[in-house]
Amino acid sequence: xxxxxSLKSLCNLAxxxxxxxxxxxxxxxVIKQLGYGxxxxxxxxxxxxxxxxxxxxxxASSVTSEVNVLKSFTKVQGSALGPSLLDVDDWxxxxxQTSFYVMEFIKGPDLLSFIQQKGHDWLGVLILQLLxxxxxIHRNGWVFGDLKPENLIVTGPPPRVRCIDxxxxxxxxxxxxxxxxFFDRGYWGMGSRKADETYDLxxxxxxxINTAYPKRFAKKGxxxxxxxxxxxxxxxxxxxxxxxxxxTGRYQSASEMRSSILQVLQPARKKRAAADSKRAATRTARGxxxxxxxxxxxxxxxxxxxxxxxxxxFYIYVQIL
Amino acid sequence: xxxGTLKQVLLITDGCSNQGEDPIAMAALAKEQGITINxxxxxxxxxxxDQGLKEIxxxxxxxxxxxxxxxxxxxxxxxxxxxxxxxxxxxxxxxNRELKQILGGTGxxxxxxxxxxxxxxxxxxxxxxxxxxxxxxxxxxxxxMKHKLPTVKEALLDLxxxxxARSGDNRFSVFAFPGKRxxxxxLLDWTPRLESLSSVFSKLAxxxxxxxxxxxxxxxxxxxxxxxxxxxxxxxxxxFFEESV
Ligand SMILES: Nc1ncnc2c1ncn2[C@@H]1O[C@H](COP(=O)(O)OP(=O)(O)OP(=O)(O)O)[C@@H](O)[C@H]1O
Ligand SMILES: [Mg+2]
Numbered sequence: 001x002x003x004x005x006s007l008k009s010l011c012n013l014a015x016x017x018x019x020x021x022x023x024x025x026x027x028x029x030v031i032k033q034l035g036y037g038x039x040x041x042x043x044x045x046x047x048x049x050x051x052x053x054x055x056x057x058x059x060a061s062s063v064t065s066e067v068n069v070l071k072s073f074t075k076v077q078g079s080a081l082g083p084s085l086l087d088v089d090d091w092x093x094x095x096x097q098t099s100f101y102v103m104e105f106i107k108g109p110d111l112l113s114f115i116q117q118k119g120h121d122w123l124g125v126l127i128l129q130l131l132x133x134x135x136x137i138h139r140n141g142w143v144f145g146d147l148k149p150e151n152l153i154v155t156g157p158p159p160r161v162r163c164i165d166x167x168x169x170x171x172x173x174x175x176x177x178x179x180x181x182f183f184d185r186g187y188w189g190m191g192s193r194k195a196d197e198t199y200d201l202x203x204x205x206x207x208x209i210n211t212a213y214p215k216r217f218a219k220k221g222x223x224x225x226x227x228x229x230x231x232x233x234x235x236x237x238x239x240x241x242x243x244x245x246x247x248t249g250r251y252q253s254a255s256e257m258r259s260s261i262l263q264v265l266q267p268a269r270k271k272r273a274a275a276d277s278k279r280a281a282t283r284t285a286r287g288x289x290x291x292x293x294x295x296x297x298x299x300x301x302x303x304x305x306x307x308x309x310x311x312x313x314f315y316i317y318v319q320i321l
Numbered sequence: 322x323x324x325g326t327l328k329q330v331l332l333i334t335d336g337c338s339n340q341g342e343d344p345i346a347m348a349a350l351a352k353e354q355g356i357t358i359n360x361x362x363x364x365x366x367x368x369x370x371d372q373g374l375k376e377i378x379x380x381x382x383x384x385x386x387x388x389x390x391x392x393x394x395x396x397x398x399x400x401x402x403x404x405x406x407x408x409x410x411x412x413x414x415x416x417n418r419e420l421k422q423i424l425g426g427t428g429x430x431x432x433x434x435x436x437x438x439x440x441x442x443x444x445x446x447x448x449x450x451x452x453x454x455x456x457x458x459x460x461x462x463x464x465x466m467k468h469k470l471p472t473v474k475e476a477l478l479d480l481x482x483x484x485x486a487r488s489g490d491n492r493f494s495v496f497a498f499p500g501k502r503x504x505x506x507x508l509l510d511w512t513p514r515l516e517s518l519s520s521v522f523s524k525l526a527x528x529x530x531x532x533x534x535x536x537x538x539x540x541x542x543x544x545x546x547x548x549x550x551x552x553x554x555x556x557x558x559x560x561f562f563e564e565s566v
Binding site for chain 1: 405406413431439450
């Protein structure tokens with residue numbers, strides 16, 4: 001998308017430009033531009049307490065709206081749902097006034113670059129982290145909305161994914177404020193643009209798909225008919241069930257999708273863990289009877305082996321005949 | 322909460338008008354009647370003509386709306402963004418007028434310290450979610466637009482998807498210009514859904530001239546007819562906010 005004229009002039013701030021807030025009087029010095037989008041420009045700035053990211057926009061409403069979201073995120077914080085908010089102010093220059101806010105600088109490559117550098121093994125872990133954050137955002141009454149790799153930065157070490165750009169973050173039940181086609185279930189003809197948990201989870205699935213198809217692709221028919229074959233013939237094949245689930249709205253919550261991914265990544269351990277906890281439960285419930293239970297389990301195993309061997313012998317027998 | 326109706330024209334064009342009244346004056350005329358004019362300029366790759374750009378900006382400015390230049394492929398997303406921005410801007414304007422009465426000053430949110438803006442923005446967003454919206458889409462179907470029309474159709478279907486996710490009611494109508502006999506041609510009468518658009522677009526004849534000004538004038542008269550019914554119930558733009566809170 002092309003920028004408006006007013007935004008364009010904000011885009012070319014030279015290194016060393018001094019920005020002073022009109023209301024709070026804080027000073028910021030531009031180090032470099034971090035990026036820009038439809039809503040504004042983000043600069044890396046030097047502050048009295050080190051580096052920070054400063055987002056300015058020719059549209060004061062969008063600044064205020066994003067600040068509202070970040071404030072509501074900080075209220076519940078502890079864990080970081082988005083970049084923490086440091087300051088909100090206006091900058092008077094050249095007769096005009098520009099609204100801006102200052103937030104924590106989240107340093108690191110975006111999700112796609114990180115995976116390209118470190119390998120596809122990282123995908124699962126990062127998506128698990130992302131789903132934890134989304135769970136928090138949803139619990140808080142919000143839907144993130146504009147979820148895409150550019151808005152996911154991997155900081156660290158140790159690597160940890162963080163969401164930036166709350167421009168699309170919408171109260172549950174309302175119409176999604178901002179989205180990017182490739183990640184939008186409406187675009188793929190797979191649901192509405194009403195903000196709910198499943199909207200974000202759809203986008204998570206598309207983020208996963210984007211890692212296997214970095215150039216993305218256009219809609220040709222849409223739906224699972226177009227998307228799932230692409231998943232199955234890529235390195236994402238092992239996630240096929242999870243991705244299909246998220247695309248079709250089967251997961252009601254981020255944590256549900258999260259445990260599904262865990263199951264893909266560690267099926268064996270998962271089963272053992274389940275068995276362990278079952279055994280532990282039995283132990284606490286029946287106390288000493290657990291010993292007996294254990295030998296009972298052994299008996300079962302013997303029985304199964306016996307049945308399988310019989311079937312096997314029967315099979316061989318039939319084959320020989 | 323009872324809300325009034327927001328009236329928007331969404332003009333989709335690729336360049337300069339070449340017939341009839343000055344489109345910028347017609348946009349100003351619309352604004353006087355409480356109708357916002359938004360413009361999306363659909364460009365070919367790397368072909369940006371200054372004259373066209375100026376006109377597009379000018380129409381939106383005079384019409385109290387939003388303009389955006391875009392390449393055809395990105396149209397869908399832009400259409401929804403522009404409509405949304407324009408809604409916010411109009412509602413903001415209404416809220417600002419209230420603020421001015423209460424607080425004096427220039428009556429913009431920027432007069433207030435940043436801490437005080439948050440709640441006002443929440444009201445604006447709440448209104449944006451619930452307000453009744455009428456969007457009149459005005460599509461330039463002059464020859465140069467012909468191959469972009471399928472994309473325009475997609476973008477409009479997509480717009481109805483976005484807007485129908487709101488809790489407020491929507492009504493859409495679609496006009497093309499130049500029309501066969503008149504300056505504009507009605508393709509679709511007021512309807513809450515745009516799905517029926519698919520069929521009308523294929524029947525379109527494309528013309529040579531671009532009478533943007535007359536098209537805007539005609540389009541607002543179409544709102545007018547509807548409005549005159551309503552104005553019996555004394556519903557005009559200025560009284561909007563009193564009604565809506
Ligand atoms: N807190 C931050 N720390 C580090 N980098 C950031 C931060 N915020 C933004 N950026 C960088 O700036 C870019 C643009 O920021 P952002 O996405 O907020 O802008 P936008 O105008 O909302 O963009 P879009 O059109 O994608 O919604 C980001 O992609 C990212 O690279
Ligand atoms: Mg954004």
